[in-house]
Amino acid sequence: MALYSDKVMDHFRHPRNVGKIEDADAVGEVGNAVCGDIMKIYLKIENDIITDVKFETFGCGSAIASSSMATELIKGRPVSEALELSNKAVAEALDGLPAHKMHCSVLAEEAIKKALLDYYTKNNIPYDESIFAGLDEEIESHHD
Amino acid sequence: MYIYADNAATTKTSEAAIRAMTKVMEETWGNPSSLHSTGQRAKEVLEGAREKAAALLGCEPREITFTSGGSEADNMAIVSAAKNGARKNKKHIVSTAFEHHAVLHTLKKLEKEGFEVTYVEVPENGVVTVESIRDAIREDTCLVTVMFANNEIGTLQPIAEIGAVCREKKVPFHTDAVQAVGHVYVNVKEQNIDMLSLSAHKFHGPRGIGLLYAKRGIILSNLIEGGAQERGKRAGTEDIASIVGMVTAMEEAVRTIDEHAALLIPKRDRLIAGLSKIPHSTLNGDPEKRLPGNVNMSFEGVEGESLLLLLDDRGIEASSGSACTSGSLDPSHVLLAIGRPHEVAHGSLRLTFDADVTDEQIDYVIKNVGEVVEYLRNMSPLWFAKVEGRKEFYL
Ligand SMILES: Cc1ncc(COP(=O)(O)O)c(C=O)c1O
Ligand SMILES: [Zn+2]
Numbered sequence: 001m002a003l004y005s006d007k008v009m010d011h012f013r014h015p016r017n018v019g020k021i022e023d024a025d026a027v028g029e030v031g032n033a034v035c036g037d038i039m040k041i042y043l044k045i046e047n048d049i050i051t052d053v054k055f056e057t058f059g060c061g062s063a064i065a066s067s068s069m070a071t072e073l074i075k076g077r078p079v080s081e082a083l084e085l086s087n088k089a090v091a092e093a094l095d096g097l098p099a100h101k102m103h104c105s106v107l108a109e110e111a112i113k114k115a116l117l118d119y120y121t122k123n124n125i126p127y128d129e130s131i132f133a134g135l136d137e138e139i140e141s142h143h144d
Numbered sequence: 145m146y147i148y149a150d151n152a153a154t155t156k157t158s159e160a161a162i163r164a165m166t167k168v169m170e171e172t173w174g175n176p177s178s179l180h181s182t183g184q185r186a187k188e189v190l191e192g193a194r195e196k197a198a199a200l201l202g203c204e205p206r207e208i209t210f211t212s213g214g215s216e217a218d219n220m221a222i223v224s225a226a227k228n229g230a231r232k233n234k235k236h237i238v239s240t241a242f243e244h245h246a247v248l249h250t251l252k253k254l255e256k257e258g259f260e261v262t263y264v265e266v267p268e269n270g271v272v273t274v275e276s277i278r279d280a281i282r283e284d285t286c287l288v289t290v291m292f293a294n295n296e297i298g299t300l301q302p303i304a305e306i307g308a309v310c311r312e313k314k315v316p317f318h319t320d321a322v323q324a325v326g327h328v329y330v331n332v333k334e335q336n337i338d339m340l341s342l343s344a345h346k347f348h349g350p351r352g353i354g355l356l357y358a359k360r361g362i363i364l365s366n367l368i369e370g371g372a373q374e375r376g377k378r379a380g381t382e383d384i385a386s387i388v389g390m391v392t393a394m395e396e397a398v399r400t401i402d403e404h405a406a407l408l409i410p411k412r413d414r415l416i417a418g419l420s421k422i423p424h425s426t427l428n429g430d431p432e433k434r435l436p437g438n439v440n441m442s443f444e445g446v447e448g449e450s451l452l453l454l455l456d457d458r459g460i461e462a463s464s465g466s467a468c469t470s471g472s473l474d475p476s477h478v479l480l481a482i483g484r485p486h487e488v489a490h491g492s493l494r495l496t497f498d499a500d501v502t503d504e505q506i507d508y509v510i511k512n513v514g515e516v517v518e519y520l521r522n523m524s525p526l527w528f529a530k531v532e533g534r535k536e537f538y539l
Binding site: 009012013015018019029033034035036037038039040056057058059060061062063064101 | 445446447448449450453454457466467468475486487490523524525526527528
């Protein structure tokens with residue numbers, strides 16, 4: 001189908017990093033079933049480096065492709081870099097998404113942020129709250 | 145394997161229709177409004193097509209107005225009835241919650257202009273009750289519009305009975321029969337229908353052509369102003385090739401209704417039985433009061449667009465009521481209208497078949513839908529939440 005770029009279709013057909021991490025150091029889940037998209041990200045973090053990442057997604061083709069690409073972009077990277085991952089970067093790495101599908105890349109960015117917030121909180125690491133400001137509200141209001 | 149299972153979206157143009165259209169384009173390309181022989185030959189072909197269409201629907205040729213398709217016919221019927229009502233200070237319309245957008249958006253527009261619309265609730269089986277329509281009709285009702293067959297879940301409505309109630313209450317009755325004509329028996333006289341919309345491309349005719357039947361005495365309002373074509377009600381030089389293609393396809397489809405239903409119904413039911421074996425799935429719409437070629441299922445924990453894309457990779461072309469395929473953020477209004485929760489509506493799959501579908505194809509669909517649903521569930525956090533008891537199953 002011409003709706004999506006070849007890159008999107010490749011990541012949709014052959015998603016990277018699908019699955020769970022049973023002993024994950026951090027987990028983040030965003031979206032809800034009413035909207036039709038849920039993303040869950042599992043992270044393994046050692047010495048501030050994301051050593052492993054897995055995802056589960058309920059959603060459309062671009063939601064699955066965005067999750068796959070986002071996990072690829074943060075795997076092996078320092079936490080600080082993962083925090084800076086933007087939805088635009090995910091969409092660009094996929095050679096673009098149709099305008100009405102950009103929310104899928106936003107969801108990927110937020111799932112990662114939410115997992116990192118979980119990491120900071122669990123380990124009592126001080127963090128700049130402004131990075132996560134509005135995360136939950138935004139997630140709730142996305143599809144309304 | 146390749147299976148086109150999206151015949152409710154559109155159908156392949158029949159060979160007979162293509163041949164008839166080519167012949168018109170080669171031989172009777174004249175303008176029927178011209179007085180010369182070339183124009184008059186075209187006029188004869190046009191009027192011949194109108195007579196045939198009328199005979200197939202059980203009405204008079206002069207009661208037929210050719211349009212650009214189902215949407216235009218729906219718009220014209222509703223706007224005309226509303227204007228006729230407004231003249232008598234009747235500004236209330238009765239419809240249902242699961243009409244096609246060609247009807248719903250026209251009604252929404254009228255609501256902004258001061259009309260009041262009652263959207264009758266649709267029960268879970270997708271078949272509106274005659275009583276609910278009767279109860280909704282008021283002194284100031286100027287139109288009842290209820291679709292003949294629903295385009296998503298294929299359910300057939302009690303049209304003749306609703307028509308009888310409307311006759312009794314002296315309210316004009318319109319039906320959007322776009323999904324019905326050529327698939328189930330339709331006769332405007334026997335079924336008490338005052339206005340009916342149809343579209344050629346749903347029964348192997350060309351796209352971009354349809355018609356509105358309006359009973360004698362119902363004043364139609366122009367949507368398109370200009371020349372005096374179609375008794376002055378619809379301007380624009382007639383597309384005789386498409387009109388002839390439509391009527392050719394219609395004759396063929398109507399003639400083979402029983403034969404095709406006999407082929408399709410056992411296959412449809414076998415597919416429903418096969419897909420119902422997938423755990424936490426459901427059929428949408430009544431199992432019997434439905435179009436012979438329509439199957440619409442929901443699978444919990446999966447999203448429709450991913451399902452469609454993966455089926456397309458396996459040669460199965462279908463459609464879904466998920467938000468992501470509608471281009472909006474809400475899933476199908478039809479599935480919501482029959483009471484499906486949002487997430488169940490997101491996980492819907494519509495398969496609509498033509499009479500030539502084979503048992504092998506049905507088996508292939510059953511096997512592949514099962515595999516793809518399982519694959520998607522195995523990466524769905526929603527599915528795991530349900531399996532692990534953190535969320536409830538709906539189905
Ligand atoms: C029930 C119903 N009404 C109206 C239409 C619109 O018909 P058309 O595409 O010919 O305008 C369709 C087809 O999409 C339909 O299924
Ligand atoms: Zn989506």
